[in-house]
Amino acid sequence: MPEVENVIIVGSGPAGYTAALYTARANLSPLVIEGFMWGGLLQQTTDVENYPGYPDGVQGPEMMQQLRDQAERFGARYLTDQVTKVKLASEPGGVHRVWVGSDEHRARTVILAMGAEHRKLEIRGEEELAGRGVSYCATCDAAFFKDKHVIVVGGGDSAMEEAIFLSKFAAKVTVVHRREEFRASKIMLERAREEDNIEFLTPYVVEELAAGEGDALATAHLRHVDSGEQRELAADGAFVAIGHVPQSEIVRDQVHSDEDGYVLTEGKSTRTNRPGVFAAGDLVDRTYRQAVTAAGSGCVAALDAEWYLRDTPEVPTPEGMPQGDLAEAQWEPVAARSAEPSAAE
Numbered sequence: 223m224p225e226v227e228n229v230i231i232v233g234s235g236p237a238g239y240t241a242a243l244y245t246a247r248a249n250l251s252p253l254v255i256e257g258f259m260w261g262g263l264l265q266q267t268t269d270v271e272n273y274p275g276y277p278d279g280v281q282g283p284e285m286m287q288q289l290r291d292q293a294e295r296f297g298a299r300y301l302t303d304q305v306t307k308v309k310l311a312s313e314p315g316g317v318h319r320v321w322v323g324s325d326e327h328r329a330r331t332v333i334l335a336m337g338a339e340h341r342k343l344e345i346r347g348e349e350e351l352a353g354r355g356v357s358y359c360a361t362c363d364a365a366f367f368k369d370k371h372v373i374v375v376g377g378g379d380s381a382m383e384e385a386i387f388l389s390k391f392a393a394k395v396t397v398v399h400r401r402e403e404f405r406a407s408k409i410m411l412e413r414a415r416e417e418d419n420i421e422f423l424t425p426y427v428v429e430e431l432a433a434g435e436g437d438a439l440a441t442a443h444l445r446h447v448d449s450g451e452q453r454e455l456a457a458d459g460a461f462v463a464i465g466h467v468p469q470s471e472i473v474r475d476q477v478h479s480d481e482d483g484y485v486l487t488e489g490k491s492t493r494t495n496r497p498g499v500f501a502a503g504d505l506v507d508r509t510y511r512q513a514v515t516a517a518g519s520g521c522v523a524a525l526d527a528e529w530y531l532r533d534t535p536e537v538p539t540p541e542g543m544p545q546g547d548l549a550e551a552q553w554e555p556v557a558a559r560s561a562e563p564s565a566a567e
Contacts, residue, residue, distance in 0.1 A: 230329040235262025237503025238335035239289040240520030246296035261286035266359040314497040315537040331527040338466035338504040347431035355439025360384040376463035382410040492523040
């Protein structure tokens with residue numbers, strides 16, 4: 223029977239690593255199952271200029287390594303693997319069960335910090351051309367498009383950041399957006415407009431991405447939103463920056479979530495509808511999605527978990543029943559959305 227941990231943190235990034243730091247400093251010896259792509263989306267980010275304490279900015283991967291090392295210094299333990307299944311206890315004091323493959327881990331509290339992944343266009347050619355011209359990470363792939371023409375699909379800060387980074391490599395960057403106005407902040411939009419090799423094409427939507435010679439991306443088929451005009455745009459690369467999808471699938475039948483999969487929490491806390499289960503970061507935040515807000519919610523989740531452990535007695539285990547089976551026996555899936563909307567909505 224596996225040892226029962228005080229805290230298991232599922233996921234990494236600013237929320238997961240901050241939760242690890244706080245719980246480690248509280249002598250709770252957290253186990254962080256951080257995933258293969260540890261560090262979250264900041265691992266794919268270049269200059270981070272708006273995180274407090276870095277007056278000259280910092281590279282995203284460097285920042286994530288520092289956060290990880292800081293939590294490890296105080297006793298956080300890491301398992302660089304993917305969670306494959308969870309069973310969350312339904313009663314206060316119950317034991318939660320988390321699997322990595324066939325290996326089972328048990329804990330009195332669980333902090334969910336799986337974050338979000340890039341949203342896709344879901345158009346013809348996108349999946350087929352992934353890695354052959356279609357990308358979701360300029361930091362990862364910009365160097366492959368030196369002196370070429372690329373398009374960036376999107377109109378928010380992420381799209382502007384991608385375009386600015388790509389402009390250092392590509393001969394020309396065309397930002398394609400479905401509206402005349404942009405969701406990007408004024409400063410990011412101004413920075414993009416200042417680059418001589420960045421152009422804007424609005425209001426257009428990309429309807430298809432087509433291959434050319436060598437089965438690599440060659441053409442983007444566009445449609446004007448108002449007139450319906452069809453247009454073909456030659457492009458060597460297409461970078462999709464249209465938002466994110468919360469990575470809540472593994473718990474969506476056990477914790478309350480909204481229609482888009484963002485986990486719902488109670489009021490200003492990180493408490494979910496499952497006792498001893500807390501959620502933080504981009505998994506719950508559809509509005510701000512900043513590194514600093516994710517780190518803040520990771521801190522709150524850690525404190526919520528610490529207070530829960532302090533105030534909640536463990537459920538007695540009946541004689542002859544292995545610890546944790548009581549929680550499993552009482553477990554029932556809950557509705558994907560609570561009847562009474564949470565204050566987080």
